[in-house]
Amino acid sequence: MQQILVIAKQTFKEAVRNKILFIFIILGLITICGSVFMPVVGDGREKIKIVESMCFRSITFFGTLAAVLLSASSIPTDIENKVLSTVTAKPVQRINIIFGKILGFVYIIGVLLLIMGSVSYVLIRVTALKESSQGGRGLLAREKFDPVDLQIAGDSARKIGNVSWIGGGKEAAVWKFKGLYSKDKNDDLEIEANFLIEAKKKSIGKIPVKVKIINPSSARVLTESMEISRNKPLFFKLNSKSLDGSGELTVVVSPENPDDFLGIRSDSLRLFWGEKSFGCNYLKGLIVISTQFFLMVIIAVLGSTFLSLPVNILFCLFVFFCGNITDFMRDLSTVINIIETREHDHGVSAVMQKSNIFLIYLNHIIKKPILLLSYILPDFRYFSVGKYFIDGINIPGIKILMGFGYAVLYTLFCLPISFFVFKRKEIA
Amino acid sequence: MILPFAVDNLFLPGKAWKLSDDFAIKTEDLTKAYRSFWGRRKVLALNKLNVVIKKGEIFGLLGPNGSGKTTTLKLLLGLIFPTAGRAYILGKPTDDVAVKNRVGFLPEESCFYRFLNADETLDFYGQLFRIPRKERKLRIDRLLKRVGLEFARKRPLKQYSKGMLRRIGIAQALINDPDLIILDEPTSGLDPIGTKETKDLIVELKAQGKTVLLCSHLLSDVQDICDRVAIIDKGELQISGTIGELLSSKDIVELLIRNLSKETIGEVEMFIQEKQGEVVSIKNPSGTLEDLFLKIVHERRETGWDKSEMSD
Numbered sequence: 094m095q096q097i098l099v100i101a102k103q104t105f106k107e108a109v110r111n112k113i114l115f116i117f118i119i120l121g122l123i124t125i126c127g128s129v130f131m132p133v134v135g136d137g138r139e140k141i142k143i144v145e146s147m148c149f150r151s152i153t154f155f156g157t158l159a160a161v162l163l164s165a166s167s168i169p170t171d172i173e174n175k176v177l178s179t180v181t182a183k184p185v186q187r188i189n190i191i192f193g194k195i196l197g198f199v200y201i202i203g204v205l206l207l208i209m210g211s212v213s214y215v216l217i218r219v220t221a222l223k224e225s226s227q228g229g230r231g232l233l234a235r236e237k238f239d240p241v242d243l244q245i246a247g248d249s250a251r252k253i254g255n256v257s258w259i260g261g262g263k264e265a266a267v268w269k270f271k272g273l274y275s276k277d278k279n280d281d282l283e284i285e286a287n288f289l290i291e292a293k294k295k296s297i298g299k300i301p302v303k304v305k306i307i308n309p310s311s312a313r314v315l316t317e318s319m320e321i322s323r324n325k326p327l328f329f330k331l332n333s334k335s336l337d338g339s340g341e342l343t344v345v346v347s348p349e350n351p352d353d354f355l356g357i358r359s360d361s362l363r364l365f366w367g368e369k370s371f372g373c374n375y376l377k378g379l380i381v382i383s384t385q386f387f388l389m390v391i392i393a394v395l396g397s398t399f400l401s402l403p404v405n406i407l408f409c410l411f412v413f414f415c416g417n418i419t420d421f422m423r424d425l426s427t428v429i430n431i432i433e434t435r436e437h438d439h440g441v442s443a444v445m446q447k448s449n450i451f452l453i454y455l456n457h458i459i460k461k462p463i464l465l466l467s468y469i470l471p472d473f474r475y476f477s478v479g480k481y482f483i484d485g486i487n488i489p490g491i492k493i494l495m496g497f498g499y500a501v502l503y504t505l506f507c508l509p510i511s512f513f514v515f516k517r518k519e520i521a
Numbered sequence: 522m523i524l525p526f527a528v529d530n531l532f533l534p535g536k537a538w539k540l541s542d543d544f545a546i547k548t549e550d551l552t553k554a555y556r557s558f559w560g561r562r563k564v565l566a567l568n569k570l571n572v573v574i575k576k577g578e579i580f581g582l583l584g585p586n587g588s589g590k591t592t593t594l595k596l597l598l599g600l601i602f603p604t605a606g607r608a609y610i611l612g613k614p615t616d617d618v619a620v621k622n623r624v625g626f627l628p629e630e631s632c633f634y635r636f637l638n639a640d641e642t643l644d645f646y647g648q649l650f651r652i653p654r655k656e657r658k659l660r661i662d663r664l665l666k667r668v669g670l671e672f673a674r675k676r677p678l679k680q681y682s683k684g685m686l687r688r689i690g691i692a693q694a695l696i697n698d699p700d701l702i703i704l705d706e707p708t709s710g711l712d713p714i715g716t717k718e719t720k721d722l723i724v725e726l727k728a729q730g731k732t733v734l735l736c737s738h739l740l741s742d743v744q745d746i747c748d749r750v751a752i753i754d755k756g757e758l759q760i761s762g763t764i765g766e767l768l769s770s771k772d773i774v775e776l777l778i779r780n781l782s783k784e785t786i787g788e789v790e791m792f793i794q795e796k797q798g799e800v801v802s803i804k805n806p807s808g809t810l811e812d813l814f815l816k817i818v819h820e821r822r823e824t825g826w827d828k829s830e831m832s833d
Contacts, residue, residue, distance in 0.1 A: 096651070178600050179693070181599070183621055520601070
């Protein structure tokens with residue numbers, strides 16, 4: 094353990110004395126502070142959103158860059174400078190070198206997060222204070238509840254992709270919520286609806302809808318007529334007393350006009366109840382981000398055991414890039430599949446069909462490797478928290494646990510490979 | 522192969538070794554072949570090296586560039602792994618990490634963290650040996666004084682000259698008070714005074730009962746301080762033995778006589794001629810290690826024998 098700590102301290106000292114750490118921190122702070130001067134269209138909340146978004150993006154970007162560049166370069170540079178030959182000539186197990194380096198990078202990332210995170214927090218607080226004093230909404234960390242079920246009532250609803258289109262007077266979307274709970278029972282429930290609209294009169298940007306809120310346990314029904322605007326979410330508040338302590342709620346939405354259509358997704362309706370501490374939420378965000386940095390360090394250290402410095406940096410950036418677009422990669426694979434299916438879908442019997450060599454190659458050379466990569470490479474969506482802050486949503490504990498668990502699993506997969514490769518590596 | 526000079530029996534290739542615990546280093550058919558990216562054999566850097574270095578001696582390993590000296594040291598330290606054969610350090614296989622507690626190593630190039638100063642460098646290596654803080658501090662002070670770097674102890678190594686880096690390298694090799702010290706070109710980059718001090722230090726280490734394995738191109742240095750030497754070329758052991766054995770000429774008899782008059786010398790000379798002997802010189806025949814080294818390498822090159830260098 095002492096050797097691990099010594100190597101970790103050395104790794105940290107190297108980053109500090111070579112001033113690399115400070116370069117990342119300074120660049121990050123410039124971007125963070127620059128967010129205050131970004132032009133904003135909208136109310137005070139928009140300004141806070143911009144600052145929050147920029148702060149988190151800066152921390153993520155510069156933190157990832159620091160994690161990748163420092164951890165990807167450390168072992169190859171030490172080998173190239175032959176420093177590692179003097180270290181491995183000492184009674185140091187090679188596994189301790191790997192652990193020491195990783196711990197050193199954790200120190201580095203910790204300092205980076207501490208400095209950038211503190212400055213960001215102060216900046217967000219100051220911005221929120223300023224905007225609140227001007228009547229805007231301050232910092233939000235609302236507790237979000239997802240519907241347990243979404244049903245489309247009526248037979249003629251069309252489904253295109255993941256959007257179901259319901260027509261006025263014929264169909265209705267029914268969301269069911271369960272387990273609604275808030276510490277502060279006096280808080281109002283807040284419902285946010287994001288629908289796509291299709292009106293007969295294209296010039297009209299609003300359509301009337303009927304919203305029914307039903308308490309299944311008491312059978313109390315509240316009916317409201319509202320107008321939904323194109324590209325603008327609908328907010329409405331509900332007195333928590335309408336819940337009657339049951340924690341269950343059903344929301345039914347349908348267009349009033351038979352010629353109007355509403356495009357519904359499963360996440361079109363969101364329910365918020367209760368406010369959490371922003372500071373606590375911010376800390377949770379930083380924890381999730383730091384888990385992502387840790388994962389990048391593990392991957393970079395793995396790469397550094399068998400790749401040269403430039404190749405390893407490219408490898409890490411590739412992993413990070415692909416890890417952020419795993420959805421797109423899987424979609425791309427599906428798109429190729431659809432093209433392939435359509436190509437053969439001409440009513441000609443399978444025997445008569447002539448194989449399209451391009452599609453065969455596309456299938457084997459592109460589709461399968463992309464699909465495989467999307468499952469092998471780490472999925473960084475587990476660590477994306479920026480959206481929570483932009484939407485003013487409290488990060489659920491499960492999100493942190495999932496991110497942490499995913500990082501642990503991936504680490505358990507990568508570390509033994511790193512040890513195995515490094516133990517057999519010739520330090521010439 | 523007929524060796525032109527006297528050879529220490531310990532170094533005959535393929536000899537069956539008698540196991541004993543009085544050796545510091547022993548290699549058995551130690552072979553190293555470097556391979557290309559695709560795993561094909563590229564070059565045979567070391568071919569069946571059999572060497573035994575006894576405890577308490579200063580042993581010189583000589584050879585031209587690319588002969589396999591540094592490869593041998595790296596194999597002994599477990600930095601690289603043998604393709605075939607085995608090596609033992611202080612009675613333990615080279616992959617035994619614990620034995621490194623008793624080994625000091627000075628690499629060919631002084632490669633250290635350049636942002637650290639001398640104090641921090643020695644402290645770092647001392648901590649890797651788990652030397653307690655107080656003891657570490659004492660050793661650092663003593664070593665810095667011994668290598669003459671006390672005046673620059675707080676200066677970052679990036680500001681050091683090549684000679685100063687060599688000195689700090691020697692200091693770090695001794696931080697653990699090792700039983701076996703492996704020095705790769707210890708006097709490289711040192712001025713004549715530094716060279717003399719380093720040679721004195723090596724002799725002093727021997728006097729303390731430590732074993733020193735020394736690689737050097739500076740043959741006069743090796744000749745001055747080594748008890749035994751081995752010359753390797755193209756990965757193969759060419760010759761080895763004590764300096765005296767290697768540099769003496771077998772067909773020439775050397776008589777060291779004190780207080781002999783010129784007349785008596787003349788009579789002795791005449792007596793030898795009567796006995797069909799030829800007096801070459803009345804002085805002792807002498808040679809230098811450098812002559813021997815160059816002869817060995819030159820002879821080898823002239824034969825054009827290139828078996829050890831294997832290509833794809």
